[in-house]
């Protein structure tokens with residue numbers, strides 16, 4: 001595949017925060033999963049497990065998750081970042097403001113930002129959700145391997161015209177997810193990926209995030 005095609009595909013992908021209700025045919029979901037599983041992993045362990053919902057199962061899960069988020073306390077399996085500082089804080093703020101700006105939430109509108117946050121638990125209206133878990137024994141490298149799988153899932157989906165959003169917010173209710181989907185306690189729930197067809201006219205999908213210049217993250221050693 002020419003690099004330009006891959007780069008264009010990766011440039012088209014973005015996190016989708018409003019989906020159409022139309023289901024994705026099972027053969028296409030299988031194609032996404034079998035492409036995503038081609039990523040490298042330490043010792044070829046392929047540590048991911050995906051619990052994938054469709055149809056009425058997604059709607060049942062969405063309702064239960066919204067109830068959980070409204071009344072329960074977050075308790076992620078994986079430690080959340082302790083703090084964002086410097087450029088990481090700047091980038092976090094930038095993508096947050098872009099989203100709020102797009103959906104018309106003004107600075108200081110706590111109710112509006114909370115409402116938008118709660119859209120996470122409605123899975124942004126997606127017809128499908130994949131819960132991604134990794135064996136606790138494999139530790140951070142298992143999670144790292146699964147991160148590659150999640151990224152490849154989003155790109156494979158994009159190549160088929162299917163929109164995605166990885167969601168740590170969903171994984172923050174890990175005890176509920178273990179219980180609801182009967183995911184073994186020796187697995188860490190890392191994130192969800194909500195997916196489906198994009199509602200391209202929705203304002204939440206109207207903004208794009210930036211990427212840093214190479215000079216901001218590459219330290220060259222030696223001549224080219």
Ligand SMILES: Cc1cc2nc3c(=O)[nH]c(=O)nc-3n(C[C@H](O)[C@H](O)[C@H](O)COP(=O)(O)O)c2cc1C
Pocket residue numbers: 013014015016017095120165166167168169170191208209
């Ligand atoms: C592991 C992971 C967890 C994420 N969790 C959330 C989330 O809970 N809610 C959300 O709206 N976006 C979430 N995102 C999406 C990021 O905000 C998004 O990838 C980032 O801002 C870059 O934008 P882009 O995906 O449109 O390029 C997550 C992304 C990743 C990779």
